[in-house]
Amino acid sequence: MGLKAKLSKPFAALAVYQINKWKKRSVEVQQQVMATLVDEARYTAFGKDHNFDEIRTYEDFKKNVPVRDYEDLRPYIERVVKGEADILWKGKPAYLAKTSGTTSGVKYIPISKESMPEHIKAARSALLTYIHETGKTDFVNGKMIFLQGSPVLSEKHGVATGRLSGIVAHHIPQYLQKNRLPSYETNCIEDWEEKVDAIVEETFSEDMTLISGIPPWVQMYFDRLSAKAGGKKIKDIFKNFSLFVYGGVNYEPYRQRMEEVIGRKIDSIETYPASEGFIAYQDSQNERGLLLLTNAGMFYEFIPSEEYFNENRRRLSLAEVELDTNYALILNTNAGLWGYSIGDTIRFVSKNPYRIVVTGRIKHYISAFGEHVIGEEVESALLEAAAESHLEITEFTVAPQVTPSAGELPYHEWFIEFASQPDDLVAFSKQVDEAMQKKNIYYFDLIKGNILQPLVIRCLIKGAFQQYMKSEGKLGGQNKVPRLSNDRKIAEGLAPFIL
Structure with missing residues (x-):
């Protein structure tokens, strides 16, 4: 066992101890997060427009802060993009995450100096909870790959701008840098097929132990690795590959084919990161669902999915949710998103602790005849x-x-x-x-x-x-x-x- 693997166990135990302290008090923690967010943004343009100095309770919050999607919030975000300070959150954002919207074209999501560390902390905690539960540490000493967007950032009025995965690449802890692939040069390749081919060449002879990415694109990487190796299984190319970390889509439709090309079953960790915030991660190999991160600078709200498009829809706090009900997820963040409908639907599978599964998109459904299939x-x-x-x-x-x-x-x-x-x-x-x-x-x-x-x-x-x-x-x-x-x-x- 290498030094990193030895050190990871006590580090994981400490991280889990700290997580347990807040996850058992999630409702109370969420109340504190709401109060802190409102107080911190009191003197922003948004805070002044929405009477933040009068908000004391969640009922006050709902009366003053409407639910909005990106288009509704665009007038404020455009002011942020133009370089104005103190609009949605104090000061200027540290970054603008560039995403593609189906109706909004290019979207710019602010990331603050307060919210950025939460992305890194959550990704690290997902691995540490896995280590603590399973005792498996061998992957720590091998090479790790994160299939992601280009880390090359542009600038908008003094604010660094790029894809979330590219932004995160600049915040990978130093102790992981020597283990991390692909190289910076390869990561900067914009054409995806050219990039995957370059990653295959770079990683083919390496001791890959952890691979992370969105399942369909990891599948493409695996297929090209297998082709280069004359049809070999991934387990025979990367003999110590032991952990797959993924997010973005449900893995189950891909699992059978992925395990076929890998050549065996493999442990996996599901994560729920978004440009708007790192929302949840799988904290157990034995329990269903993802742990909702209630202490990560975000105050969550929930609208029953069947009521989402109603005029008098209910808007609920964490204390009011029920199991096995589909909810549209609403975010309020320490980067300045308020009453923000992220577009995802979730369902709680546990309330002790609060664990969720992602069930779809509020606008991705079929209801041409009233069937509302999700x-x-x-x-x-x-x-x-x-x-x-x-x-x-x-x-x-x-x-x-x-x-x-x-x-x-x-x-x-x-x-x-x-x-x-x-x-x-x-x-x-x-x-x-x-x-x-x-x-x-x-x-x-x-x-x-x-x-x-x-x-x-x-x-x-x-x-x-x-x-x-x-x-x-x-x-x-x-x-x-x-x-x-x-x-x-x-x-x-x-x-x-x-x-």
Whole structure:
């Protein structure tokens, strides 16, 4: 055991001790966070506009701070981007994280000197809780790779600007720098396919023990490694690879194929980072869900998903949430986002401590006929059917077909890229449809009432989703294909790749 591995165990024990102190008091901690945030931003433009000096309770907060998405908050953010100080948070932000929005174009999310350390602390804590629970430390002494965006930052009125992963690259602790790959030069390559090829060359002969990234892009990296090694499994290329850290999408649809190319099961840690803040991470290999970070400079609010678009929607604090209810997540942060609807939906699977699962996007659903199908339902239905039929799914997305051929009923159209095609597509489609009917009562009623016909699966050529994302200029990095769309834009983009 190397020195880093030896030191990591007592360090992990101390970190877990500190985490346990706040996670058992999460409701109280959240009240303190709200009060601190309001006090710190009292004299900002936003604070003055929203009567922060009069806010004493959560009820006061709700009366004065409306729920907003990026477009609603844009007038304040534009002032921040132009270089004005004391707008959403005291002073100027340390960084502006550049993200792509589906309706807002390029978005700039402020990161403050107070919020930046929370991103690093959370990522470190995810690894330390894993070490403390499992006792596994060997990965610490090997090489680690983080598939991420370019660390090259531009500047807007004196504020460094770039992708979150590129910003975080500048804050990797010194003790990890010698272990970290790829090199700075390789990380700066903008073209994703060229970058992956360079990473393959750099890492092929290294002792890789930890690999981190969004599953579909890690899969692309693994496929190219395997091709370079003449079809070898990843376990035979990286004999000490023992931990996969991921975020951004649900891993389950990718797990079977990932483990196939790796050649064995491997421990994994799920994380929930966003430009707006590091929200949660998997703190246990034995418990379901991600630990909600209630002591990380963010005050959370929750709106029941089915009420989100209602005029009189309820807006709840952590103390008021229930298990097994889908909520839209609202953030208030120490970087100056207030009543900010991040667009994600979550569900609590535990309240002692508060653990969540990410269930989808509030605007990524299908409800062309009132069925309100969400991402969690389609993922679960497909995985159940695929497991029963021993099929591997590479990628998929679903869209409604509301104007089918004459004489046909409308249907949900599933675009699936299989690792190998099913022997009986009709039977498999029936399995998926039956699973969907069990998971969504509204969908069941529409099928039984002959409003919809059973779903239709379109098999796509290998590499279809990568080619589609490349055509959209979204290959690699932090970009993901939505599981669900309530329109036909993605469906039309995938049509040329149907087998």
